[in-house]
Amino acid sequence: MFIRLKNLLSFFVIAATVSCQKKEFNADLLIKNAKIYTVDSAFTIADAIVVSNGKIAAVGSADSLEKNYMAKQVIDAGGKAIYPGFIDAHTHFYQYGMGLQEAHLEGTQSWNEIIDSVSAFGKRNPEGWIIGRGWDQNDWKVKQYPTKAKLDSLFPVRPVMLQRIDGHAAIVNQAALNIANIKPDQKIAGGQIETVNGKLTGILVDNAVGLVRHKMPQPTEQMVQEAFADAQRNCFAVGLTTVDDCGLPYTLINPIAELQHKGLLKMRIYVMLSDAPENYEYLFKRGAYKTPRLNVRAFKVYADGALGSRGACLLKPYADRKGWNGFLLSSQQHFADVAAKIAEKGFQMCTHAIGDSANRVILNTYAKVLKGKNDRRWRIEHAQIVNPQDVKLFGEYNVIPSIQPTHATSDMYWAGQRLGAERLKTAYAYKNLMKQNGWLPLGTDFPVENINPLYTFYAATERKDLKGFPVAGFQKENALDRTEALRGITIWAAKANFEEKEKGSIEKGKFADFVMLDQDIMKIKGSEIPKVKVLKTYINGEKVYEKK
Template sequence: MRKISFLVGILAAFASCTVKEEVDVIYKNGNVYTVNDNFDKVQDFAVKDGKFIAVGGDISANYKATKVVDLKGKSVYPGFIDAHCHFYGLGLQLQKVDLVGTKSFQEVLDRIVAFQKKKNVPFITGRGWDQTKWEVKEFPTKEKLDSLFPNTPVAVRRIDGHAVLANQKALDLADITVKTKVDGGEVILKDGKPTGVLIDNAMDLVLAKVPEPTKREKIQALIDAEKICTDLGLTTVDDAGLDKEVIELIDSLQKAGTLHMKVYAMASATKENLNFYLKNGKVKTPKLNVRSFKYYADGALGSRGAALKESYSDKHNHFGTLLSSVEDFESTAKRIANSDFQMNTHAIGDSANYVVLKTYTDILGNKAKERRWRVEHAQVVSKVDLEFYKNIFPSVQPTHATSDMYWAEKRLGEERVKEAYAYKELLDAYGKIALGTDFPIERVSPFLTFYAATARKDLENFPENGFQTENALTREETLKGMTIWAAYSNFEENEKGSIEIGKSADFIILNQDIMTVEETKIPETKVEKTYIDGILLK
C-alpha cells in the first residue's frame, strides 16, 4: 500500500507540473504599452519565431527561454509606423546637397558651392530650401547660380518638393523658354524672362534630365535610409510613390536579408505602374506590401500650388492648380476601384480635397468605408466637406502644422486657416487617423510627430498656448495613429501595430515614457532598442 501511495503521489506531482513551452526570449519587468483594443499595459511578454507568443500574465509559469531580458521598468511600445514618407527619397537625398534649414538664399548658394567642391558631380541636385524661412520671403532667381555654375546644370527642389530652382544650363537642357507652358505647372517669369523657378509639373522637364542613379547608389540609399529610420524607432514605412523598378529592388534586398525595414509601397499612379499592377495583382511578403497607388491632386501651400476654392490671400486671383484634369483623376479612380487596390491621393487645398472626396464617394458608394481609400495630407478641408471623411481615411503629418503655422494665415486668411491642419476634426469624422512625417520634407523623428500632434508647438515652445489647439490629439490618439491605426490604414492591423499574441514582434524600447513625461521633453526621447520580427536592429 505504501508503494502504491508513493507512486500515486509521484504521478500526481507530475500531473500538477505544466510542461513549459520553449520560446526564444522572455522580456520581463517592463512598462509595456500593448495598444490593444483596451489599451492595456503589461510587464512581461515572450517572443518566438519573430512573433509575440505570450503577452502579460504569469509568463514564467508557462514558458521558458535560454534568454531572459530584464527591462527594469523601461517603456516598450509597438514599433512605430510612418504612414506617409519617402523612404527611398530620404536615402537618395543623403547623396545630394542638403539645403534644409537654410536661413537665406546666400546660405543656399554657399552650401551648393561647398557640396560641388567636395563631390564634383556632373548635375547638381538637392532639396530643402524654403523662402518662407528667409528674411526676403520671395522666390529666388537664378542669376547668381548662373554666374557660379555657367557650365554645370543645377536643379534644387524646395522643401515641399513642389518647386525647383534651376540655373540657365539646366533650363537649356530641358528646352525651357519664356514660351514654355505646362498643364498642372508653371514656369515663373519676371520681367518677361524665366526666373529659374518651376512649379509642380513644370519641374519634370528639368528633373527628367538628371542622370539616373546607379543600382549601387540605389541600394546604398535604401540601406542608409533604414539606419536612420530604425535608430528612431520606425519598423514600417509607407513610401508614398515608388516605381516598379525600385519596389522590386526593395523586395530583392529584403529577401536577401540586406534590408530589414518593412515597406508599405504606394506605387506611383503612372500609366506603366497602373497597367502592370492592375494586371498582375497585389504583392504581399512578410516585409513588403504593394496594394495601393499614390496620386497627386494638387501642389503645396508653401509654393502656392495647392488648389483652393477661393484665391490665395497673399496673391490675388491665384487659386493654385490641379495637377491633372478631373476627368483623368476620375478615370484612374474607376480603374483602381475595379481592383483590390487602395487609392491614396495627395490633396492639400480645399478645392483639391473636395474633388478627391467627392470622386471617391461617388465611385465607391456604400463600399467606401471598407475600401479604406486615403487622402494624404488632408491639409485644408472646408467645414462643409468634413462629412465626406466619415468614409474616407485621413492620413496626415502633424509637423506640417508646426512648420507652416508661421505663414499659413498669410496664404489662407484669418478664417480659412482655421479649417487647416484640423486633425481632431478629421479623427472625429472617421474614427481613426494615420500619422506620418512626409520625410525628408520634414525630419524623420516620430517624437517630433508626437510632440506636434499633442502640443501643436515648435521646439522653441512657440506659440506659448499652441497652434489651433482645438485640433490637438491626445497622447493615446497620437500613439494609436503611429501604430495600430497606421497599420489599419495599410490593411495590416492583424499582423502589426500592437503588442498582441500572433503579431510580428516589432517593438521598441525608449529611455522615457512618452505617455507621461513632461510635454516639453517629448522631442528629447531616445530609442534604446528597435526590434523587427524579434531581431535587434539598434
Template sequence: MKKLLTLAIFATVLSCQKEKTPVDAIVINGNIYTVNGNFDKAEAFAIKDGKFLEIASSKILQEKYVADTIIDAQGKTIVPGFIDAHAHFEGLGNNLLSVDLMGTDSFDEVLKRVLDFQNEHQLGVIYARGWDQNDWEEKEFPNNALLNQLFPDTPIALGRVDGHATLFNQAALNLGNVTETSEIDGGDFIKKDGKLTGVLVDRAQNLVFNNWPVASRSQRVKALLAAQEDCFKFGLTTIDDAGVSADAIEIMESLYETGDLKIRLYVMASGTEDQLDYYLKNGIVKTDRLHIRSFKISSDGALGSRGALLREPYSDAHTVYGLPVTSLDYLEKAATRIANSEFQLNTHAIGDSANHAVLNIYKKALNGKNDRRWRIEHAQIVSPEDFEKFDDIMPSIQPTHATSDMYWAEDRIGAERIKGAYAYKKLLDTYGKVALGTDFPVEKVSPFLTFYAAVARQDLKEFPKDGFQMEDALSREETLRGMTIWAAYSNFEENEKGSIEAGKFADFIMLDRDIMNVDIQQVPETKVEQTYLGGVQVY
C-alpha cells in the same frame, strides 16, 4: 529507509512540474504600452518565430518559458514599432547622401552649403532639397543668377522642402530646353520682369527631371540602405512609401531577395497608367516585408509654393488659385478602375478645392462601399461642409506640417479658411481613426516630432504659447494609436502589426523615457535605445 523516502518525494515533485516551453526571447520588467483595444499596460512578453507569443507578467512568463535571450528592460518604456503612414523612402536616402538644405535661414546659406558640398565631392551634377523661402527674411522665391555664375557648366537642382518647386541653374534648364515661352499643364514657370528665375513649380519640374542624368543602380541601393538605417535609428519599423516608380520597386524587391532590405514597406505605387495596368492585372503583392496594394495620385501642389488648389484665390496672391497636378478626368477614371479591384487609392490633396473634388470622386467611385479604406493624403485645408464626407474616407495626416506652416499659413489662406486647416481632431472625430506620418524628407524623420506636434502643436521654442489651433490637437493616446495600430489599419495590416499582442510581428522599440507621461516638451528629445523587427534587434 528515510533516504529512500526523500528521493521518492523529490522524484514525485519533479514529475509534477511542467517542462518549460522553449521560446526565442523573453522581455521582462518593461513599462509596456501594448496599444491593444483597451490600451492595456503590460510588464513582459515572450517571442517565438518572430512574433509575440504571450503578454503577461515577468514572473508568469519566466515560470512558463525558457529562452537563451532574456531582455531585462529595467523599467524602460516599450511601444510597438512606429509606422510612418506617409513618407518618401528613397527620397530620404537621396537626401542623406546629398546636400542638406533643411533649416537654411537665407539663400546665401543655401549657396554656401552647395559650395562646401561640391568642393568636397566634385560631382558632375548636384541635386539637393530642403530650402523654404518662408523661413527667410525675404520670403520670396530665389533666382538662379548666382548659381549661374558659380556653376556655369554643372547642372544644379535645388528642391524646395516639399518637393513641389525646384530652383534650377541655366545648365539644368538647358537639359530640358526650358525657355521663357515654355508651357505645361499643371506646372508653373516663376518669372521676374518677364525672365525666368529658374524656379519651376510642380509638373514644370518634369521638363528638366525627365532629362536629368539617371542615378546608377549602386547609388540607388546605397540611398535605400541609408534610409533604412536612419529609420531604424528612430524606431520606425514600417514605412508607407508614397508614390513609388516601377524601377524603384524592382530595386526594392531585389534587395529583399538578398536580405539587405529588412524594413517593412507598404508601397503606394505611382498612379500612372502603366502602373495601374500592371498591378490591376497582376494583383496585390504581399510578403512579411513588402506589401503593394495601393496607388498614390497627386491632385494638387503644396501650400508653401502656392500650388495647393483653392476654391477662392490665395489671400496673399489675389489672382492665384493653385495648380491641378492631375486632371480630374484622369483621377475619376483611375478611381473607377481601382474601385473595381481590391486595391486602395491614396490621393494627395492640400487645398480645399482639391479635397472637395477628391472626396466627391471617391464617393462616386466607391458607391457606398464603406470599408475600402481609401485615403486622402494630407487633407490639409477642408471646407466646413466637407468634413462630414470623411465618414468613410480615411485621413492620412502629418502633424509636423501644422507646426512648420503655422507661421505663414493664415497669410496664404486668410482667417476663415485657416479654421478648416490642419484640423486633425475634426478629421479624427469624423472617421474615428487617423493615420499619422511625417512626409519625410519634406519634414524630419523623427516620429517624436510627430508626437509632439500632434499633442502640443508648438514649435521647439514652445511657440505659440498656447499652441496652434488647440481645438484640433490630439491626445497622447490618440497620437500613439495613429503612429501604430491606426496606421497599420490604414494599410490593412492591423491583424499582423501595430500593437503588442499575441500572434503579431514582434516589432517593438525601447525608449529612454515614457512619452505618455513626461512633460510634453521633453518628447522631442526622446531617444530610441533599441529597435526590434520580428524579434531581431536592428538598432
C-alpha cells in the same frame, strides 16, 4: 548494485538535461520588468513579453510568463516603456535615402547661404549633376523666390537642380533648363515655369519640375542600395519599423524585394506606386504583391501642390496673391478615370490633396466610386485645408484622412498669410477629421519634415514647435490626446495599410516589432517629449538598433 545505481543516476542527469534543453527552446526572447503599452483594443499595459520565431508568443505578467517559457535570452528592461514598432503612414523613404547623398539645404536662412552650401558640395563632388533639397523661402528674411543668376555664374555648364523642402518647387540653372529644352513663357498643365520680363528665373513649380527631373541620369544599383541602407539606419534609430513609401515607380519593387530577401533591407515597407500608366499596367497584370516585409497594393495620385509654394488649389484666392487660386495637377476627368479603374481592380487609392478645392474634388470623385459606407480604405494624404461643408464626406464614404501633424507646426508661422484668418481656423483640423471615422493614421512626409515619429506624437498632442511655441499651442482644439496619437503611429497606421492583423500592437501572433524608450511618452510632461530617445528597436524579435 553500485553499477546499477551509477546507471540510474546517469539516466536522471540525462533526463534532466533533456528536459532543460526542451524548455530552453520554447522561446527566443523574454523581456520582463517593462511597462509595455500593447495598444490592443483595451489599451492594456503589461510587464513582460515573449518572442518566438519572429512573432509575439505571449504578453502578460512576468510571473506567469516565466513559469511557461524558458527563453534563450532574457532581458530585464529596468522599468522602461515599450511600445509597438512605430509606423510612419506617409514618407518618401527612398527619396530620403537618395537625399542623404545630395546637398543638404534644410534650415538654410538665406539664398546666399544656399549658394555657399551648393558651392562647397560641388567642390566635394566634382562630377555630374548637382542636386539638393530642403530650402524654404518662408524661413528667409526676404521671403521671395530667388533667381538662377548666381547658379549660372558658378556653374555655367554643370546642371543644378535644388528642390524646395516640399518637393513641389525647384530652382534650376540655365544648364539644366537647356537640357530640358525649357523656353521663356512656356506653359505646362498643372505647373508653372516662372518668366519675368521675358527671361526664365529658374523657378519651376509642380509639373514643371518634372521637365527637368526626367532628364536627370538614373541612379546606379549601388546608389540605390546605399540609399535604402542609409534611410533604414536612420529610421531604426528613431523607432520606425514600417514606412509607407508614397509614389514609387514599379521599377523599384524588385530591387526592394531583393534587398529584403538578402537581409540588407529589414525595414517593412508599404509601397504606393505613382500615378503613371506603366505602374497601373504592372500592378494590374500581376496583382497585389505581399511578403512579410513588402506590401504593394496602392497608388499615389497628386491632386494639387503645396501651400508653401502656392500650388495648393484653393476655392478662393490666396490672401497674399490677388486672383491666384493655385491649380490642380491633372484634370478632374483624369482623377475620375483613375478612381474608376483602381476601384475596378480592387486596389487602394491614396491622393495628395492640400487645398480645400483639391480636397473637395477628390472627396466628390471618391464618393461617386465608393457609393457610401465601405472598407476600401481609400485615403486623402494631408487633408490640410478642408472646407467645413466637406468634412462630413470623410465619414459618409469612409475616406481616411492621412495626416502629418508636424505640417501644422511648420506652416503655422505663415499659413495665415496664405489663407487669411477665417480660412485658417478650419485648417489642420486633425481632431475634427479623426471624429469622422473614429481613427486616422499619422505620418511625417519625410524628408519634408523630420523623420522622428516622436516629433509627430508631440506635434499632434501639444501643437507646438520644438521650441515650445506657441505657449498655448496652435489651434489646440484640434490636438489629439496621447492615446489617440500613439494609436495613430501604431495600430491606426497599420489599419490604413490593411495590416492591423499582423502589426501595430503587441499581441499574440503579431510580428515582434517593438521599441523601447528612455522615458514614458504617455506620462512625462509634454515639453519633454521631443527629448525622448530610443534605446532599442526590434523587428521580428531581432534587435536592429541599440543606442550607444
